[in-house]
Amino acid sequence: MNEKKKPCSCASCDFREVVFSYLDELSVEELCDHKEELFFRKGEIINHEGEKISNFKYLKSGLVKLYRRTPNGDEQVITITRPFEFVSNMSIFSEERYQYSVSALEDSVVCMVNLDFIKQLFLKNGGFAMGLLTKISRINDKIISQTLDIRQKNLIGRVAYVLLYFTNDIYKSRVFDLPVSRKEIADYIGMSTANVIRTMSEFKKEGIIRVFGKTIEVVDMAKLEVISKHG
C-alpha cells in the first residue's frame, strides 16, 4: 500500500512557492510536524467519495484523476491533473466529506497536512489565506471552464481536445504514453467508449496521430486544433 517517508524538508519543497510562500521559517517547521508524505502506485485511490476529510492534500509528483460515480455505477471523470493542483481541493473548506474520488494515473507522491492545522494558519496568516483562496479559485475556474469547453464540442472535437490537453498541458510533448484507458477518456468527455476508439482510429487513418500501444504521437497538431475547434 502506501509507504511513509521520513525526512522533513518542507523548507525546500517546491510546493512552498505555490501556497506556502507567506510562511516564515517557524511556521514551516511547524508545518513539517503536521505533514505526512505518501506514495501511491498507479491505480491506487488517494481519497474516496464519501470519506471524511481530515487532511489538506496536494500532489507533489505524478498524475491524478478526479471523478465520481453516478447512481447507475458509471464513472464521471471531472478532471485529470498534474502536481501543484490540489488533490483534495474541491470541498475541504465547504464540506465534511469528499464529494469526489481521486486516484493515481501514474505513480504519485501526495503530501498531507492536517486540515485543522491549515485552518489555524489560514486564520492567523492573511497572506497565506489569500494565496490559498486564489489558488483554490483558479483550480475551480479551470474545472468549470474546461467542462464548458468540452460541452460545446461534438464527438471528434472532444477527442481532439483531450489529445491536445495531454500534448500541451499534461506532457508538453507531442509524444506521450496515454495514462488513461479509452474508457476513461470516454468518461471524461461524456461519450461512449466505442466511439472514442472509433474516432482515434479515424485520426490514425488520416495520419493525424500515430499509435504504438499506449504511446501516442501527435503528427498533425494544426489539424487536431482545427478539429477541436470546429468539430
Add this chain to the structure above:
Amino acid sequence: MNEKKKPCSCASCDFREVVFSYLDELSVEELCDHKEELFFRKGEIINHEGEKISNFKYLKSGLVKLYRRTPNGDEQVITITRPFEFVSNMSIFSEERYQYSVSALEDSVVCMVNLDFIKQLFLKNGGFAMGLLTKISRINDKIISQTLDIRQKNLIGRVAYVLLYFTNDIYKSRVFDLPVSRKEIADYIGMSTANVIRTMSEFKKEGIIRVFGKTIEVVDMAKLEVISKHG
C-alpha cells in the same frame, strides 16, 4: 439604467450573516463607505465577460443567470441562482477579468463593495477570510456537481431536473412563473430549443405539469422526480 441608493445600513443587512458575521461594528461602518447598491431591471446585464473586475458583488434580491458565449456565438448558461450566492463569485480572486457574464432574470438588487477593500479585510480578519473561502467553495462545488448531474441525464431527465430545480430550489413552490425562455433552458441543459419545448409539451399532455403562459404548475411531483432520475 441603474439607480444608486443612499441609506447606509449594512449593519442590519441580511447578508451580514452570510459572510460578514466576523466583522465588528467599526469594520461594518467602513464597509458602508465602500459599498454601493444597484438596481437592475429584468434582462439587464450585471457584469460582462471580459470586463475588468473591480468590485465584489453579491445579489441582495432577485434572480440571476451566469453564462458565457461560445466562439460560435451561442450561449452557455452555467447556473441560475438566488440571493446570497455571489454574483461575481467565480474569478474575483483568481482573475483580473470576468470569465462569465451575469444578467438579471428578475428585477434584482446587487450590492457592490470595492474589491481592494474586501482584500484588505480578508488579510486582516481571519474569521472573515475563512467564512468567505467556505462560501466560495460551496458555490463552486454546487456549480460543478450540478453540471455533472445534468450531464448524466438524457433529454427528458434534464428538462425534469430543471423544472424541479425551479420548484424546489428557486421558488419553493409548485406554481411559479418561468423566469427564462425555452431557449435559455436549452442553453442551460445543453439541448436544442425545439426539443425542450417538445418535452415540456409531452409533460403537459401526460398531466405532469400545467402551463398557463409563463406560469407553470407542477402537478405530479413524484413522476417528475422519477423522470429526472431515470430518464
Add this chain to the structure above:
DNA sequence: CGCGGCTTTGATGTTCATCAAGTAAAGTGG
C-alpha cells in the same frame, strides 16, 4: 395593426449509443 421575436409541431437527417463478436494485451495461478 403589423412587425419581430418567442413558441409550437411535424418531417427529415445526423450523430451517437448500443449490441455483438472478435482480437489483442495484460494479469493470475499452477
Add this chain to the structure above:
DNA sequence: CCACTTTACTTGATGAACATCAAAGCCGCG
C-alpha cells in the same frame, strides 16, 4: 514460464436520441 482468465481494445451493423429545418401560430410592443 506457460496456460488460462480477464480486461481492454477494435470494428461493423443497427437503431435510438437528438438536432435541424421549415411553416405556422401566438404574443407583446411600438
